[in-house]
Structure formats: C-alpha cells, structure tokens
Amino acid sequence: MDDSQALRRAGWAGIASVVLLAGAVALTASVGVDAPGMSDADILRRLNDDTRQAAAGIGLPxxxxxxxxLLWFAVGLRQILDRLSGGDLLTHAIVPAAALFGGLMITGVSLDVATAFSAWSAEFTPDPDVARVLGTASVVVALTGLVGGAVVVAVTARIGQRTRTLPRWAIWTSYAVALLCLSGFWTAGTGSVAFGLWLIGAAIALLRKA
Known part of the structure; x- marks a missing residue:
C-alpha cells in the first residue's frame, strides 16, 4: 500500500469515527442520567427500560x-504533520492525545450506563442516587477527555502556522476550538461539537492531501 492510499484511508477513518462516536453517545445517553435533578421515578423508568438498555448495549461497541x-486517523495526521514539519517533536503528541480523548470517553460513557446494565440482573435493585452520582462522574470524565482533543487541534494549528501550510483563518479557528475543548466542562459540551466539526474538516484536508 502506497502512502497516498494509506492517508486516504486514514482520512475516511476520521470521518467514520465522528459518525460512530456521535451515534454511540446518542444511543447510550438514552439510558444514562446526566441531569441530577431528574426525579427518582423518571430515573428508575430509564434504567429499567429494556429498549434503552439494548440501545446502550449497541452504543458501547x-x-x-x-x-x-480515531486513532487510525491520528496516525495518518501525525504522518502528514511530521512530513510537513521535517520531524518536529510536537507531532509525537498527536496519537497519545487522541488515545487520552478516546480512553476517557469510553470510561465516562461506561460509568453512565453501568447502573442500567446492572439492572439487567434480577439480583440488583437500581438506586436513583447511585445513578445520579455515576451520571455526574461520567460527564466530568468524558469532558475531561477533551483535553486530549485540545492537544490534537493545537499541535496541528501550531505546525500549520510554523510551516505556513494552513490559511490564517484555519489556524486561528483551530486555536479557538482548542480553547473550547479545554473549557468543555463549562460550555455545556460545546467543545465536543466543535472538536467533532474540526475532525471532519481535518479528515477532509487529509483526503485532499492524499
């Protein structure tokens, strides 16, 4: 496989990752408890709903x-940035940062659906307060993972700025996205949306480069 074909596949992997991540979050959120103010009755109804449990079971894979x-895309992005920068050490942060984002996202979502999955067992009685605590913890953990996304965006913007391979508007937009990712917990998930849109743009750019 030549480099062009490998980069093209990495670009498509980036676009597919955004679609799958968005779909997975939508499916698992249906059974999670991300609003502590929800009534006990509503929480128990969500946790014991077979359809919602099945949706979460599909969402996690x-x-x-x-x-x-996403990691596949990060490898391709790092390869391009490494080539453009002549081996800048900053590029080594791309893949670990993407892994940090992905790992904390999986952990956060798993915490959110843990009570619902436990409810499948006849030996476990769901507790609304436990669900609230785990749901809140899941939001904190998942949004903390956006730090990894901020690193991916900032490194890409910095190398694009130094090598003058990105237009000025794209560079400063990327820095703004990185700031949104860093403040994701205080912006009600706006950073997640911004990072997803940035990933699509970066993946398209990677396809064009390939």
Whole structure:
C-alpha cells in the first residue's frame, strides 16, 4: 500500500469515527442520567427500560469502534504533520492525545450506563442516587477527555502556522476550538461539537492531501 492510499484511508477513518462516536453517545445517553435533578421515578423508568438498555448495549461497541478509527486517523495526521514539519517533536503528541480523548470517553460513557446494565440482573435493585452520582462522574470524565482533543487541534494549528501550510483563518479557528475543548466542562459540551466539526474538516484536508 502506497502512502497516498494509506492517508486516504486514514482520512475516511476520521470521518467514520465522528459518525460512530456521535451515534454511540446518542444511543447510550438514552439510558444514562446526566441531569441530577431528574426525579427518582423518571430515573428508575430509564434504567429499567429494556429498549434503552439494548440501545446502550449497541452504543458501547460503536463507541469502541469509533475510538479505534480515531486513532487510525491520528496516525495518518501525525504522518502528514511530521512530513510537513521535517520531524518536529510536537507531532509525537498527536496519537497519545487522541488515545487520552478516546480512553476517557469510553470510561465516562461506561460509568453512565453501568447502573442500567446492572439492572439487567434480577439480583440488583437500581438506586436513583447511585445513578445520579455515576451520571455526574461520567460527564466530568468524558469532558475531561477533551483535553486530549485540545492537544490534537493545537499541535496541528501550531505546525500549520510554523510551516505556513494552513490559511490564517484555519489556524486561528483551530486555536479557538482548542480553547473550547479545554473549557468543555463549562460550555455545556460545546467543545465536543466543535472538536467533532474540526475532525471532519481535518479528515477532509487529509483526503485532499492524499
């Protein structure tokens, strides 16, 4: 496989990862408890809903697949940045940062659906307060993972700025996205959306480069 074909596949992997991650979050959120103010009755109804439990069961494998594709894309992005920069050491942060994002996202979602999965067992009685605590913890963990996304975006922007391979608007937009990712916990998930859109743009750029 030549470099052009490998980069093209990495670009498509990046686009597919965004689709899978978004779908996985939508499926698992249906059973999770991300609003502590929800009534006990509503929480128990969500946790014991077979359809929601099944959706979460589908969502977790999709999430893992999305993270795997994201790492594939990160490898291709690092290869391009390494080539453009002449071996800048900053590029070595790309793949670990993507792994940090993916790992914390999987952990956060798993915490959110843990109570619902436990409810499948006849030996476990769901506790609304436990679900609230795990749901809140899941949000904190998952949004903390956006730090990894911020590193991916900032490194790409910095190398694009130093090598003058990115237009000025793309560089400063990327820095803004990195700041949103760093403040994701305080911006009600806006950083997640911004990072997803940035990934699609970067993947398209990678396809064009290939």
């Amino acid at each position: 999709l999430l893992s697949a999305g993270v795997a594709l």
